[in-house]
Amino acid sequence: MSTRANAPGGLPAPPRLTPARILVHVLLLAVGAVAGAAGALIQAAWFPGGLLLALLGAAGVCYGGARATGTKGGGFAAGAGWLVAVILLTTSRPEGDFVFGAGLGSYVYLLGGMALAVMCATVAVPSQPMGPGGRLGK
Template structure:
């Protein structure tokens, strides 16, 4: 394959065990950040909410930088969403973690928005070589 072959025409390589392990690690990191944010955001409102959302943004952007692909950010966001959704469910005893207040809704909806924004705007994979535009 020559250097002029478009990226989409290159064959896809199977994922390596290290890459899969890193993505699983980022998934767990996202779940931990989501659980910690769920505990911090109601305690120090509004500073806790901002801290929780900033932690999520840092984890998503950091994962995309480390993996050099958006899949790292998606793994963190998926772990965050899973943890937060599981924590919103009430228990049979009537206990719950999220109160029906504006802070909880801002955390849920803001966290989803932060994950989408950070995963979208994070730099994706770029081919190695000359710093000129492709196709020239």
């Protein structure tokens, strides 16, 4: 068994940092920001359905990012983009314009979206060996 294949403690080694992996994480950060901004606009438009759609979008982006990259970092990148966009949209401008109203739906979207992002980003990614299917004991 190679020492490069396993990290100390017998755990699999983390994936290498390549320019393609960095680009994918930056794209996931941008997609998370777009999902956060879109969810902020739609959650109040159609109250119960829009809120559920916005929360499902946040969960889908974070879970999809983790599954697409095969690591938890993809989910964290999408969740960070979502969080940055939502936090930037909560601030009001000097003119008095703001995106989030002071209603129950806004708070459910903010807190529920954060909880969903953390849950979906920390979900364990299945650790199946890459390669042809077969029995693991052989």
